[in-house]
């Protein structure tokens with residue numbers, strides 16, 4: 001079976017989000033971490049391969065180079081269509097890289113037009129008249145206007161993308177999308193003939209995204225968030241049994257959290273309130289050379305093996321500010337990522353078989369420490385938060401990588417309760 005779609009995601013948890021969307025559409029999906037090279041193996045029998053890069057905030061030339069490497073590898077594996085996954089809040093300033101990356105992918109694929117739509121209705125992201133909404137607010141009125149790296153002060157997608165590309169950008173509006181697949185195809189063709197390279201489409205619902213996906217089936221390059229990926233995936237015929245069904249359902253379970261996002265803090269509080277064993281890592285003590293890892297492992301060995309455990313560095317905004325003031329922002333992050341990466345390796349060595357990781361950067365640190373290059377994507381615990389299967393190299397590890405703000409407050413206990421229940 002050859003690969004059908006090759007996807008390039010601009011960060012790791014964005015990669016798990018889009019991989020879950022393709023799987024929801026019925027396609028067997030693998031996720032590859034980091035720019036692939038000749039030694040990167042693709043798990044057998046998948047329809048979609050998602051390459052998760054760390055390019056969202058990278059300078060355009062770096063993001064273009066990594067994306068072209070991924071595109072070449074995906075084409076070599078047989079992918080006829082490339083999907084560029086960026087954030088559903090279009091995290092990208094005028095100097096951002098969505099325009100340059102898309103232009104480079106189009107040029108390498110030898111094609112003149114692409115369809116974009118960042119809508120992701122389950123997460124409240126919709127596009128109307130080319131304006132991106134976050135629930136009931138324009139993007140530029142939402143909390144994203146204060147994003148530390150990519151403050152979004154404009155919601156007009158045609159204007160945002162036009163600032164990043166020398167090529168023409170135009171809109172297919174919602175009334176056209178509502179008229180269906182043929183109407184969208186005709187509009188795409190008219191835009192292409194008029195010299196437009198980037199066509200942005202409105203979408204309010206998953207049905208709109210299914211129309212767009214069907215209309216985009218023949219385009220060599222398509223771009224957007226997880227919503228359009230699912231719409232596109234639904235336009236493909238589904239294949240046979242999913243090898244990810246071999247996911248281990250039992251074994252010791254642990255959560256490692258390095259995300260300080262509000263939702264992760266709620267999930268930590270819920271786990272603690274459920275009476276499950278939790279340990280807070282003392283980042284400042286680790287920085288002074290105390291053996292925080294050794295202490296954590298002694299604590300882990302003393303826990304009831306039937307129960308999932310949580311080890312977290314995550315801190316409230318005040319605690320975080322205090323640690324960062326003392327260590328510096330990047331030194332503090334490096335310290336935490338080193339701690340959580342090392343702990344992940346120790347826990348897996350000690351027999352953990354189900355590992356839930358909270359935080360995008362944290363997920364990168366953990367997969368790197370575990371030497372995991374590729375996983376198969378299995379069922380979702382919450383929208384955009386799938387279990388994945390790391391296969392034989394790690395002794396058959398079930399891994400869940402969660403973006404900081406994703407998942408319901410009870411995600412940790414719910415996703416891992418099966419283990420505790422079955423073991424009782």
Ligand SMILES: Nc1ncnc2c1ncn2[C@@H]1O[C@H](COP(=O)(O)OP(=O)(O)O)[C@@H](O)[C@H]1O
Nearest residue numbers: 259261313315323332333336359360361362404
């Ligand atoms: N106690 C702490 N002190 C300082 N930095 C921390 C602490 N806990 C976590 N961090 C850092 O905060 C960052 C959280 O980012 P990330 O893992 O991407 O989560 P999210 O997905 O919520 O953005 C990481 O770089 C992590 O190392």
Ligand SMILES: O=C(O)[C@@H](O)C(=O)COP(=O)(O)O
Nearest residue numbers: 013014017087088225360403
């Ligand atoms: O498209 C989305 O909203 C997510 O997949 C995503 O990329 C979220 O960004 P992070 O919270 O920075 O992982």
